[in-house]
């Protein structure tokens with residue numbers, strides 16, 4: 001069981017969709033949102049995904065397919 | 080006394096011990112170092128600083144290390160150059176260049192942050208240090224690790240220029256070239272930092288690492304005769320440098336070294352990667368990540384970790400932000416070299432370009448004491464200017480040919 005933390009940005013047109021809830025149902029992982037900022041045309045969440053590492057990676061792909069951009073919680077670390 | 084009180088979450092203010100951690104367990108916000116300013120105030124004085132080492136370590140009372148077994152003992156205390164020629168050209172009475180092109184040992188301001196990071200990493204018991212970088216940071220970590228006998232891993236994207244790679248290899252760290260694009264390297268490094276017990280300077284050591292930038296504020300104030308500048312221009316990549324200059328200025332007030340801070344911060348980016356400046360100019364308190372495309376590669380961070388805090392600090396200071404084209408970056412490099420004899424890398428071109436723009440806009444005024452932070456050396460980014468500097472004048476090996484070409488002496492018809 002792994003716990004990985006991510007910063008997930010929603011595409012503008014999907015800010016109001018329950019995307020985090022959906023991936024929690026579609027994949028065998030637990031989602032735990034710690035911080036979020038959702039506005040009219042922009043939104044992000046800082047979320048922990050817990051589960052088998054391969055399943056987490058599938059969930060990340062799922063998020064990307066929905067148009068989300070997934071970064072590590074630290075954002076860009078290659079300076 | 081212990082000058083470091085705790086690590087504190089920048090979002091929810093929860094406190095943590097001063098270990099190698101960087102993310103709040105509660106809210107996942109970033110951590111930063113919190114100090115006992117009341118205690119530091121009793122220990123610090125202008126006199127003590129001036130009698131301290133000829134390096135940034137003269138400000139040790141405000142840096143997040145416990146002992147004096149420094150890695151990078153010579154970092155910092157670079158010249159503050161009174162830039163009369165450039166000032167006259169731009170129409171500024173009192174312009175200074177903080178010249179970190181000559182920082183020790185790897186010629187960029189990163190030597191400050193890395194000196195703090197590796198000193199702290201060693202105090203925390205790490206024998207292996209690492210970083211992910213496309214340039215200056217890797218050079219600095221590699222050099223410092225070599226001198227400090229630390230094992231070192233440097234992660235770089237697969238498509239880096241040969242010269243940049245060599246600047247690491249010469250110090251013989253493990254240079255790991257990761258196949259894939261920037262985002263792939265980025266994700267991998269975050270995962271490695273989580274899995275391996277290393278001192279990853281800009282990940283789990285970041286709260287300490289970032290504090291090194293404060294010394295650029297301290298030194299500027301001391302070199303101005305314990306006065307704060309009216310305006311500063313700062314290049315931004317992650318935005319950390321800008322936020323830490325702001326923190327440093329205020330700390331000097333907290334500990335009684337100066338009476339007030341009235342400095343306006345001005346953030347500088349290249350148009351091809353300007354998420355922070357774009358947000359500021361649009362009046363937003365959040366930025367939209369971008370895919371970088373600029374010759375200013377040392378500033379090419381599309382999703383900057385401190386972008387939000389840089390926006391906040393600049394607004395608090397009533398400052399401004401701007402961005403310049405790659406062409407203006409090259410012009411900025413040339414202008415600085417030709418007026419002040421300082422050869423800066425592309426980040427310096429961004430700073431000078433933005434300075435010029437802000438003066439023109441009337442944001443920075445003639446009589447304001449202004450400091451431009453020039454943070455890296457031009458010898459590292461020669462490819463950026465190679466087509467913009469002309470060629471040598473070629474002559475035959477004869478005095479006649481020389482005098483004719485330059486219109487000098489008997490044969491040239493000019494002044495003898």
Ligand SMILES: Cc1ncc(COP(=O)(O)O)c(C=O)c1O
Pocket residue numbers: 079187188189215216314315316317318319320321377378424426454455
């Ligand atoms: C030469 C130079 N200047 C400025 C910066 C900006 O630093 P920051 O990421 O703290 O905004 C960098 C960062 O990589 C750099 O290499």
Ligand SMILES: [Zn+2]
Pocket residue numbers: 088089090091092093103104105106107108
């Ligand atoms: Zn927190």
